[in-house]
Amino acid sequence: MGLVADPRFPGHHMVVQLHPTPWTSFRRHATLLCYSTVTGRWALKPLASAPNHEPWGEHGVFAHDGLLWWVDVAYGMLACNPFDDYPHLRFVPLPxxxxxxxxxxxxxxxxxxxxxxxxxxxxxxxxxxxxxxxxxxxxxxxxxxxxxxxxxxxxxxxxxxxxxxxxxxxxxxxxxxxxxxxxxxxxxxxxxxxxxxxxxxxxxxxxxxxxxxxxxxxxxxxxxxxxxxxxxx
Structure with a gap:
């Protein structure tokens, strides 16, 4: 799960999880599970697009440059803007x-x-x-x-x-x-x-x-x- 500041509402945040979580089943993600401190509720957001990839490890997630970044140190990162209505998940490879x-x-x-x-x-x-x-x-x-x-x-x-x-x-x-x-x-x-x-x-x-x-x-x-x-x- 990652935590990112909400640019639309100063002082508020969103908790976001790529869904599902077991790395053995990660081939392609379909949704985000989100909790907003603005609404006080959990919600599922469908991804508009997501790359296929090898089984995904869980080596950290952090906010950077307005996006959330999920890390697999064997392959690279998955990044998206969770505040979009239909977020696009993109893959950024390692060097x-x-x-x-x-x-x-x-x-x-x-x-x-x-x-x-x-x-x-x-x-x-x-x-x-x-x-x-x-x-x-x-x-x-x-x-x-x-x-x-x-x-x-x-x-x-x-x-x-x-x-x-x-x-x-x-x-x-x-x-x-x-x-x-x-x-x-x-x-x-x-x-x-x-x-x-x-x-x-x-x-x-x-x-x-x-x-x-x-x-x-x-x-x-x-x-x-x-x-x-x-x-x-």
């Missing part, structure tokens, strides 16, 4: 070389590792895609069969671990962190979970800017939810 359409039996879905190593979030008025590359989805290092796409900015974990700011923060060496957030005001700054710590990294400089303890589930003290699906900037 070339980042999709996971053609991995056959090795297609990594669904796994927590995909959430922990891929992220799409708005920052500085644009959508940003972040990927930790060369991770195996069964926990061992393997060669990625996809071609390596060009990225705006890249940094190796070896350089990050070796930086004096990482060492000074007392973070563990040789352990790949989990993606948490992209700074909404600076797309060069990415936040990571490293066990119980949340740290901010200037990717271009490889420098740790801040680090402190952050448990998503403080009551149970569980580390199960220490990744991007459960936190928002």
């Amino acid at each position: 070339a070389g980042c999709e996971m359409h053609d991995l056959g039996d090795r297609r990594p879905r669904p796994t927590k590792l995909m959430d922990q190593s891929h992220l799409i979030r708005p920052s500085q008025g644009m959508l940003r895609f972040v990927e930790i590359q060369s991770l195996s989805y069964d926990g061992a290092a393997v060669d990625d069969p996809r071609p390596t796409p060009p990225f705006e900015c890249e940094a190796s974990f070896a350089d990050i671990w070796a930086h004096d700011s990482y060492v000074a923060a007392g973070l563990p060496q040789g352990k790949v962190a989990k993606l948490a957030l992209v700074d909404p005001n600076n797309h060069d700054v990415v936040y990571f979970f490293q066990v119980r710590a949340l740290f901010a990294l200037d990717v271009r400089a490889r420098r740790v800017l801040a680090c402190e303890e952050c448990l998503v589930d403080r009551q149970v003290q569980s580390l199960e939810f220490q990744y991007s699906r459960f936190v928002h900037a």
